[in-house]
Amino acid sequence: MDPTPNSPRASSPKRPADKLDARALARARRDAMLRRARRIRRSVAAIAAALFAAAFLAIYVQLASGNDPALSSTSTAASTIVASNTTSSSSTAAAKKTAAKRAAETLAAEEPAAETSSSGSGETSQSATPVTTSQS
């Protein structure tokens, strides 16, 4: 049976020009996808580098200005001992920090001296009294 001129098969065959268009379109789509992936990759890399540089700069400035958080007043004794021994290994530094902390905790847990705590020998005042540093 001969196909009728209006059958779908008769109209579906693509012309060579259409095939070329489809290939060009596919290539263009692929190139665009690659460009987009490259753009995203570059953005991620740039943001990561910027964040790293900002964090590095912040920490560098903080330490270079002598404002090391490890030397804050809340952990003075422990951090001082650690900071003072510049050649200590990390395990030694940790042991030292623990020892200083233990010394402070032991002190805090001690019973106050009876002769001073009960007598109230200390004076009281309402403002932060100035202190004087002099030769010992």
Added chain:
Amino acid sequence: MSAREVKDTFACFGSSCSVLVTGDASAASAAEAVARARHTLLGWHGSFSRFEPDSELSRLNRDPRTTVPVSLPMALFADAVRGAGELSGGLVDGTLVGEIEAAGYRADLGAATDLGAALARAPQRTPAGAGGAARWREIGVDFDGATVTRPLGVMLDSGGLAKGLFADILAASLSGHDAFAVSCAGDLAIGGRAGVTRAIRVENPFDGAVLHTFDARAGAAATSGIGRRSWREETGAPCHHLLDPRTGRPAFTGIVQATALAPSALLAEIRAKAAILSGPAAAPRWLPDGGVLVFDDGSHEVVAAPPRVTLGELAAFARPFLGGGARARLRAPPPPSQHRPRSRGRRWRSS
């Protein structure tokens, strides 16, 4: 700050100590904390005296064993001696016991000699230098076992290092109070939860007047000098307790007193001693957090700390450049004219 400040001043370490505490902490009231600190300092005075034959320090110094069990504060002190040598490049040497005794400091000193008269008879001014022996390098500390290891003959001199260390340990134990200040014979540690600003006065070694005042909320200060612990040899030559490690003799460098600010009292003590021993030219470099130098002629120099930058300040500075712009670019949708649908297919068609 409505809480009252409790303070106590008492004789200790051959000088005067003060403890000031404001506000109660969970562990103790201010009065209890002050009493405890006083009790502890007086106890340490007994343990760390070089002049008491039964003190822990004297027993350690004459112990024939290489490794000696010690208390935790003694272990920390031994480590501080080694750390001071390392930090100062050998200028601050806490092992010069033989030298200081040979110079005449074998017992508690009486009244100090007149500083002006001592300077008039002092030898030529020369910066001190590190000693060749560097015995502080041979000190080892085991904190877990609480032992000190050193060769026989290496002895420790408590001196100012111990006072700085004590101030730091006390400061750590008082950090739960609103405000505190500990003065261990002039080595200061201040701080507290309330962040109260406190004035730190620097005393003039010649007349006792206030030379300069620093304001600080937390941190430490220490002063070292040649005026207080001083004496005369039989020949009349002036002596004091700050020895030049290179010669083992009292150092006359041109500086009579150095005050150092630091995050901790021990570090401040090391800096102050290193500053005075290194002489006028090099001394300011030992005061990175600021301080005061007093020279032979009575003049003084206030060394200012460099401006500090905190992370918060840096973040505030950087926000207009980084935070706001970058965040806005990341979060804000593109303008309508550049808006592209999320679908790849549709986007393709539109282009």
